[in-house]
């Protein structure tokens with residue numbers, strides 16, 4: 001099968017498109033014929049070698065956590081899936097493996113794709129959507145009427161964070177540059193702040209500051225928070241605690257780094273919001289698998305508006 005493969009860490013030029021053996025399906029797994037995947041910044045951080053301590057150096061390496069496609073094989077111990085099912089989800093295996101024509105994915109991290117979404121759109125919402133659900137809903141438990149400041153509201157995470165915070169009834173202020181203000185307002189933000197013109201941290205107090213791009217220090221963000229307010233970041237910064245669901249106790253008036261978790265119920269929730277018309281993907285750009293180096297370079301500009309997607313098959 002064709003795949004985008006790393007034999008070493010380095011710049012985008014280290015990504016090679018070539019044939020590698022098709023995975024076979026093992027216990028608990030489903031083999032997905034991948035139609036689309038998406039780029040997450042973690043992909044190029046892994047490609048550069050920044051994440052080697054966590055993800056290892058096991059070459060050849062195939063990246064890509066998000067996928068949408070068709071079930072090609074199902075392990076004997078897996079129920080609920082049949083060959084031909086149209087699915088989307090997130091690989092929780094090693095380095096991902098979805099930059100390929102076939103990916104082996106745990107059955108618990110795949111669900112049926114909503115008909116409303118193309119494969120490219122479905123692949124765009126998974127890792128980022130799981131991140132927002134884990135942070136805003138599971139960790140912070142955002143409540144209707146709470147004031148939420150979303151920094152990076154035009155990015156891959158931010159475009160979903162605005163919509164998800166609105167879905168639970170929060171009052172949302174999105175922070176983006178002026179060129180993306182109309183988009184962020186169209187996603188439901190009650191107010192939009194152009195960070196090139198105004199310091200959003202002087203517009204509080206907010207119950208929650210969700211810094212999806214990690215541009216503020218916690219000490220700096222405190223001025224924008226109520227006494228009980230929570231600062232949530234996706235990039236570790238000084239002064240925060242690491243929140244791990246099931247292991248961490250959540251306390252008001254603190255700052256947390258919260259990563260994604262991969263739970264079937266959360267992927268089902270994303271699909272349900274799509275079916276109800278409460279969540280829409282925002283696509284920055286589309287590339288083919290052969291163009292994946294360009295897709296990485298686009299992501300590394302850190303200027304994407306929504307998600308960068310990769311068509312693996314036409």
Ligand SMILES: NC(=O)c1ccc[n+]([C@@H]2O[C@H](COP(=O)([O-])OP(=O)(O)OC[C@H]3O[C@@H](n4cnc5c(N)ncnc54)[C@H](OP(=O)(O)O)[C@@H]3O)[C@@H](O)[C@H]2O)c1
Pocket residue numbers: 040041042127128131151152153154155156157158175176177178180195212213214215234235258259260299302303304305306
């Ligand atoms: N810990 C986790 O589990 C987890 C999960 C997902 C993502 N992340 C991390 O979170 C970060 C964001 O991910 P992403 O996928 O959303 O990235 P992204 O899509 O590449 O973010 C790009 C967006 O960031 C905006 N931006 C850049 N600087 C900004 C600033 N100073 N203020 C406001 N907006 C700004 C840009 O808008 P302008 O062009 O208008 O500036 C652009 O729309 C990455 O570092 C990623 O690795 C962590």
